[in-house]
Amino acid sequence: MRMTFKEFLALVKSDIDLKKHWFLKNDTPFNKNVRVWLEPGTIAVVVYRFGHWTNHVKVPILKQLLRLIYILGKSVVVLGFGIYIPSRFKMGKGLAIHNFSGIFIPPTTAGDNLFVFQNVTIGHLRGQGGRPPKIGNNVFLGAGAKILGDITIGNNVVVGANSLVMNDVPDGCTVVGVPARVVSKETTWIQEKLDGVGDHW
Amino acid sequence: MNLTADIKQSMRIQEKSGACGLISTLFSSVFWAVAVYRYGRMIQRLPAPLAIPAKIAYWTMFYLIQSLFGISIQLWGKIGEGFVIVRGGCIFIVAESIGRQFTVFPGVTVGNVRGSKRLPIIGDNVTLEPGVKVLGEVNIGNNVIVRANSLVLSDVPDNSVVIGNPVKITSTSSSVAYKPPIPKPAHLAPYCGPLNDLSETDLCKEN
CATH class of the missing domain: 2.160.10.10 (Hexapeptide repeat proteins)
Structure with a gap:
């Protein structure tokens, strides 16, 4: 099973759309475009999707570099927000985490x-x-x-x-x-x- | 002032008085969460030119406290004086209004639920023990203890102790409802039992 970068972006977009649709009721431009990215749940989801994508990368050295970036991001999410999602967790589109900890x-x-x-x-x-x-x-x-x-x-x-x-x-x-x-x-x-x-x- | 009352109540709950209590309160993470909430409420009425830098400072501190300590207290409703958080972690509070001497423990959520028109209203002298969720159109009366890991989806009358998921009332005649023990003289050993046991005694009724 391969997963291309485009599919990764499409999955992240589905997550963001779900979050906007459910949890940000007053659709001001600030809420839609800025506030949604400041939510700890959104950051955690993006880091998880990125890690899941790096599992599918086949190029040797690029993969290790991407994994390093993923591990840095994951440590921020785990230590800072208290959200633990391993990259081996498999799911379809649309993961919305509201609040954190x-x-x-x-x-x-x-x-x-x-x-x-x-x-x-x-x-x-x-x-x-x-x-x-x-x-x-x-x-x-x-x-x-x-x-x-x-x-x-x-x-x-x-x-x-x-x-x-x-x-x-x-x-x-x-x-x-x-x-x-x-x-x-x-x-x-x-x-x-x-x-x-x-x-x- | 509200913040002074918060410090006093926090020292009272920790059973520490004087400089020792003051230092242990001021250097705790949970006190800073309360202080940032009070600051955010204070600057809401400022005129526009002053408000912009003050609000930028507030939001920076709010996000720092959210991500470092896991405490998120939103500015929506007023919380009365004597608001104490006993240790932090996973605390989310957004309510219509909360009375005086509100005590929360880790894992407490006060907020809305699907289909609710308004947020919870909480009275004076209420204690929410660890893991309590208070959700939706709920009125909680005065002098109430909600026991650990309960789920409150219905109204709670005054002077009651409630427990369960969803909650059942176990006692309605509790006139005490978490009155923390008063600070004792330094030569006495600290009281180590459950906090509300002491409040049944004569010692606390004088207060």
């Missing part, structure tokens, strides 16, 4: 459009062979949510703030609580908001 994401796979808030941990549990959770499309992880164990999160899933998820979550569910309980089985607002249908704020 205490975010840990393991090298797992995720679909398109993942929304991550502060204090979100995705991780494996002891005794399950170190397999982290798999995440589907259009997933919304609220502040302080913990997704642990060898589980699968479906598409269009909303995890409420401070929830602890240790079991599989089927498509279209909203889960809340410690441990998480399903409170709604027809969650469509993420897809509707992405399509621009209806007013959900």
